[in-house]
Amino acid sequence: MGSPINQTLLEQGLNFLGRETARQTHEITNVHNIINELSGLLGDMLAAAAAGRPLEPERVGKIVTKIQEQIQRGNNLVRGLNRFAHSVDVLAGMFDLEEVAERVEFLAERHARLGKVRLRCLPPPKNVSFDGFLLGYQQLILDALDLILESDGRSNEVCIGYQVADGVMEFIVESDQPRVKNDRTVKGIKQIEALIAELGGRLSVPGEAGVLQRVVLSFPHLQAGGG
Amino acid sequence: MDALRVLVVDDESELVEALVERLEIRGFQAQGATSGAEAISAAQDHQFDVAVVDLKMPGMDGLQVIRQLMKIQPELKCLLLTGHGAAENPEQGRRCGASDCMMKPIDIDVLTRTLAELAGRG
Numbered sequence: 001m002g003s004p005i006n007q008t009l010l011e012q013g014l015n016f017l018g019r020e021t022a023r024q025t026h027e028i029t030n031v032h033n034i035i036n037e038l039s040g041l042l043g044d045m046l047a048a049a050a051a052g053r054p055l056e057p058e059r060v061g062k063i064v065t066k067i068q069e070q071i072q073r074g075n076n077l078v079r080g081l082n083r084f085a086h087s088v089d090v091l092a093g094m095f096d097l098e099e100v101a102e103r104v105e106f107l108a109e110r111h112a113r114l115g116k117v118r119l120r121c122l123p124p125p126k127n128v129s130f131d132g133f134l135l136g137y138q139q140l141i142l143d144a145l146d147l148i149l150e151s152d153g154r155s156n157e158v159c160i161g162y163q164v165a166d167g168v169m170e171f172i173v174e175s176d177q178p179r180v181k182n183d184r185t186v187k188g189i190k191q192i193e194a195l196i197a198e199l200g201g202r203l204s205v206p207g208e209a210g211v212l213q214r215v216v217l218s219f220p221h222l223q224a225g226g227g
Numbered sequence: 228m229d230a231l232r233v234l235v236v237d238d239e240s241e242l243v244e245a246l247v248e249r250l251e252i253r254g255f256q257a258q259g260a261t262s263g264a265e266a267i268s269a270a271q272d273h274q275f276d277v278a279v280v281d282l283k284m285p286g287m288d289g290l291q292v293i294r295q296l297m298k299i300q301p302e303l304k305c306l307l308l309t310g311h312g313a314a315e316n317p318e319q320g321r322r323c324g325a326s327d328c329m330m331k332p333i334d335i336d337v338l339t340r341t342l343a344e345l346a347g348r349g
Contacts, residue, residue: 026283026310030242033239033332034241036331036333037333041245041248044252063245066241113285115285116285
């Protein structure tokens, strides 16, 4: 992006960092709550066994496996959250597109789950690095996803993809079904337009007026390399 | 005395299954639902004494679910579960018709006592 990050970008980035961190802590809390119930259930079974009821080893084994799965889920969440927190280590500079995509996929999982849609994240082109504000790009993609999820109608799947050609980088968020714009969509579009303008990019929502299916975030002036 | 009939609503299916089983071990007649729609359908088919409803769920949130459940069964007592205990949650819950609010993780002894109290058997 070539110029220092201004106050607006910093404020929005901080807001995004806090909002997404809070969302992920909800997921981690869910994991704790499930482990709490499963371990409690094991305790109940042991108490019943002490009272003379036969313990079912197969049943105990299944509960232990479920606990291990939740611990793995928790580890993945903590690892993803940690990587996301490191997004502010270097606020602006050269970033790898794959790095952006990985972080976006982690964050988008919860948005998609709450929006009751399947998430498909396409791998970005390899070895593409660009000069920019890492938090800002993550926020834009997540905001574009929310734009679709908060519009009226239903999607089975929402896909996040990346394209780089002739020095233009595009982030594309697309629903498999057309959705209908509502007041939240209109407000969301204005917010994305304001943020993307700060980052030197452009938002386009192709298609009929009132319909929302594909959101394209274009950055024509990025110093993209590799490919 | 008949067993208390409890509906447990949370989008985390593992939590619902475990909690239902733990309540049954303690003599409750418990049924689980992993979405607002499932909970509403259960309330249309069966009578419950208390519903334990998680606040944060995809689609319909816990407050909306409580409103709908109480339209179907006006006598139903609802206990709102919250993950983070934001200050406004208990008040929001009461405005939507919840009789009480409890923070997760659940202490099963506190929960069973609360369920009995809400159903007038405390």
